[in-house]
Amino acid sequence: MRYLFEEYAFDAERRELRRGTDLVSVAPQVFDLLDYLIRNRERVVGKDELIDAIWQGRSVSDAALTTRLNSVRCAIGDSGEEQRLVRTLPRRGFRFVGKVRETLAAADTEAVADSGAEAPKPALSLPDKPSIAVLPFANLCSDPEQDYFADGMVEDIILGLSRSKSLFVIARHSTLAYKGKAIDVKQIGQELGVRYVLEGSVRKAGNRLRIAGQLIDTTTGTHLWADRFDSEIGDLFDLQDRLTSSVIGAISPQLERAEIERARRKPTDNLQAYDYYLRAFAAFFNFTEKASIEAIELAKIARELDPEFARAYALGARC
Template identity: 70%
Template sequence: MRYLFENYVFDTDRRELHRDAGVVAIAPKVFDLLDYLIRNRERVVSKDDLINAVWNGRSVSDEALTTRLNAARNAIGDSGQEQRLIKTLPRKGFRFVGPILQAQGPAGAPISNDRPMEHPRPVLALPDKPSIAVLPFQNLSDDPGQEYFADGMVEDIITGLSRSKLLFVISRNSSFTYKGEAVDIKRISRELGVRYVLEGSVRKAGRRVRVTGQLIDASTDTHIWADRFDGELEDIFDLQDRLTSGVIGAMSPQLERAEIERARRKPTESLQAYDYYLRSKFSIYQWTREGSVEALRMTKLAISLDPAFAVAYASGANIFGQKKGFGWIEDAAKERAESRQLVERAVQLDQDDPLVLAHAAHVYSYMLGEPETGSALAARAIALDPNLAMARLWAGWAQVFLGNHDAAIEQFSAAIRLSPVDPHLFIPQTGMAFAHFFAGRYEEALSCATSAIQRQPNFLGAQRILMSSLAMAGRTAEARRACDAILQSDPALRISGIKSSPFRRLEDVEKLGQAWRIAGVPG
């Protein structure tokens, strides 16, 4: 077997390493070490793995292993500082990360640049984070001139996905090399080094356009999401933007779920920082007190493995917001301080990650009671990624706290439009209920609150705004029954607590207090 990378050929049959036309001198143990790393390039190789494979399990000092590793790097033009081809992952092991072409050939065959390989296939290792390629969409219209519309949509989707720092997204130029080919998902996955592939089609009929998309996990060849989007061809660029937002917004939660399930199936001993982060997300989405405790534990493990993992810090800070929203806070001052410490570190590590900024917007607005800061962070997140539903969500809540109710509804509507089947829709629905309540639209508030409770019955925020809306709508008996139910799960609820809430407008605070008095909340 011959492995080709950069200007090197690693020939395992002849046990030779070639650079251009010359042979590179390499010690036997160094050759064996490099051979093992290349053959196992799709995973992290531990120190024990190398010792067992190269030294047959004999006792080898760290210094001897480091010497051989440095020799392997030197032989292929790499270094411990650059780590372009052989990467060291602290406390985990080593991994060959360079792109490789694999070729079969007779043991004595000459290797030169003037003789083409017989269809060598690139075999790329999967990145440490979820990886995706967006293939050119098929133009199913009768008009070949609509090809530009299909291509433009794909380019916009690639650009939108690329804004997420948690995704590894193949560039447009690589994806479009498959344009017009019969799609073999497994082959594309191998050649581009991605786990997920998004494919789709565009059909234009008269003044209407239909876009379909499907997301495939190439490792299992299973569809994890499929949907279609329709629009009127009035303004083609506006339609393209809306369809692109729709595809990204609908697909992203499904991609996250698939990654969470994958992390849950991995054995504990092989977990990395990102896997712990995903497991924390799974625990967060249980919406239970125990889940929030486990989520925080998983987040701290992720941070311990990768102290520069900004979004893990931000998500950890956000867990305290969940605890506050569901009435699970045990030591308010201590948990508020820990939340602040985590969110400040997150923003310090990465001020340009829209997901970090979106989490931070929630923490500052709700947990820390600083909606002015939260609003500014949310606005920056939206500027960086207009298709990030979470940024729209927490921008909406910041506007609720600041008293800008119509602006809040606009952001909540955008969040729901971007992620219409999101399992967490009860959060923007509750926010819309608050905005309608403060604007005096009590029936609309009741409708939103009812929808939120149907999705998440134990969410105190939705329960409280339902009770408040019933009271102000004159349905006092129902409001009192709602109050009795809330006090059973939250016996510490008091009207005086409204004063420490993030609501900035005095009339909003007074209206909420009036509603709670009518409903029977203790003073």
């Protein structure tokens, strides 16, 4: 049996953890701890139970257990501050709270592949309100180093869309697996359980910026809306707001556009600080010690440029 959550695939039989197509290096004890938490995800697992299961009754300090849990979180892109997937319940224990899908074991999947057919992923049911996934935007700049800018734009658009209480918005972690891949939107809709997909591209040339976007109904493949927005770099936040509002208006006239307007707020007036923040954000998602150190330094520069830039402080703490 394989367990799928966000962009990760956990294969207990092969003792493999994969993020997309990449194999994540995990220490054996950390792997066993993650395995036990996933298999018992329907309940809270106490500290003593974990020690008995993983350390087989050996005396283990709280610090050692905390270190292993932090390693588990690091391996799956989580953190002790966020606790998006592995949650600590004070004085009670721990629980894996991520949404998990079970599929065939890797060996069975390979057998299907050898027969010339691809094992389909189970389709997720649609939520009871409009749901959308924002796919990674294509970087059309001649400089591949500008990928961080396109990724940062997507993050801000997701934040803008999530301010509407009438929308169910898929987290960025779940859509990263589709970056650079040509996949049918109907398949994406089934795998993520969303009705709408927003695709787009970013082109940055000198002081000019162009964002193109298209909204697609995943159940029919119909293009509901497409547009492009041009502006000076100095009007970046206004451009993001216009794109976000246009997407919401295209999905349904009844959605709470007023909620978006009320919550709209520029993260910073300092565009140089914002640029360093986007670089730090991109480095953070490499999930390595070296990249995290780089992200901390970049976030520090952003804070120095704008001491009131709250997101830069939050990202530094997250790293």
